[in-house]
Amino acid sequence: MQITFLGTGAASAVPLPFCTCSLCQTARRLGAKELRARSALLVNDDLMIDFGPDAVPSAQRMGKDLTRVRTLLITHAHRDHFDPGHLVTRLSEYGCPPAPPLVLAASPATLAQLSVWLEAEETGTSLQTKRGCERLGLTVRPLAAGQSFGTDRYTITGLYSHHAPDCDSRMYLVDDGHNALLYAVDTPAFEQDVWDALEQTGCSFSCVVIDHTYGIAPPDVQQLALDHMDAQQVEQTANELRERGLLRTGAVVYATHLSHEWMLPHEQMTCYARAHGYEIAWDGLMLTL
Numbered sequence: 001m002q003i004t005f006l007g008t009g010a011a012s013a014v015p016l017p018f019c020t021c022s023l024c025q026t027a028r029r030l031g032a033k034e035l036r037a038r039s040a041l042l043v044n045d046d047l048m049i050d051f052g053p054d055a056v057p058s059a060q061r062m063g064k065d066l067t068r069v070r071t072l073l074i075t076h077a078h079r080d081h082f083d084p085g086h087l088v089t090r091l092s093e094y095g096c097p098p099a100p101p102l103v104l105a106a107s108p109a110t111l112a113q114l115s116v117w118l119e120a121e122e123t124g125t126s127l128q129t130k131r132g133c134e135r136l137g138l139t140v141r142p143l144a145a146g147q148s149f150g151t152d153r154y155t156i157t158g159l160y161s162h163h164a165p166d167c168d169s170r171m172y173l174v175d176d177g178h179n180a181l182l183y184a185v186d187t188p189a190f191e192q193d194v195w196d197a198l199e200q201t202g203c204s205f206s207c208v209v210i211d212h213t214y215g216i217a218p219p220d221v222q223q224l225a226l227d228h229m230d231a232q233q234v235e236q237t238a239n240e241l242r243e244r245g246l247l248r249t250g251a252v253v254y255a256t257h258l259s260h261e262w263m264l265p266h267e268q269m270t271c272y273a274r275a276h277g278y279e280i281a282w283d284g285l286m287l288t289l
Contacts, residue, residue, distance in 0.1 A: 009036030
């Protein structure tokens with residue numbers, strides 16, 4: 001299994017267009033790994049997780065052909081994770097040959113919101129109607145928490161995330177029979193029900209990709225009930241994954257969805273992360289599991 005980080009930034013990407021903080025200024029000056037498009041992940045060349053506004057140009061820069069994608073998983077209905085303008089280009093009105101078949105999976109609540117956005121972009125493209133799905137050339141899979149489905153290549157399970165409950169957000173487990181990937185982005189620190197669900201899958205993961213929206217938070221905000229993780233929570237989660245036997249020998253834990261808040265420049269953040277049991281991803285990073 002090969003995974004490619006098409007983007008590793010949070011909702012506002014890095015640098016923020018009008019921000020003069022030290023991290024954003026460093027990103028403008030150095031570029032390279034300091035620049036973060038909004039988060040999306042490509043598994044091999046045929047499965048994609050999230051489809052935000054930066055996904056298409058990021059894939060093009062990295063030489064990835066999105067016409068090969070056959071399964072699209074959406075974590076939740078926030079605009080940095082789904083851009084309806086990309087999907088409506090599958091319509092015949094855009095002058096393209098018939099688009100390759102595509103399975104789109106998300107929670108029912110997320111699919112309902114994506115349908116609203118699609119209808120606002122192009123009338124008659126609701127994912128809630130047979131006609132809308134036919135026009136877009138999609139097979140839509142509403143995915144309840146804990147539910148799995150199979151493709152020719154993967155078994156995919158959607159797990160409940162406590163981020164944005166109105167969207168009924170999902171984390172995703174992708175298993176190809178040799179390696180299992182857990183994609184847990186836009187999630188707060190795991191609660192007991194999440195740990196229980198992970199253990200019930202019976203999987204030991206080759207790779208876990210985890211939310212790291214906030215950096216090294218000052219002590220006075222450590223106890224806030226944030227809807228994302230900071231560095232301390234990522235460390236705790238990585239350690240507990242190991243303690244619970246959820247990581248196989250040689251498994252890697254990579255942090256993504258990084259904002260500019262309390263974050264260090266990439267190399268400094270990488271040194272910090274390695275000392276605390278995990279790694280920091282960057283745009284264009286490719287891993288072979």
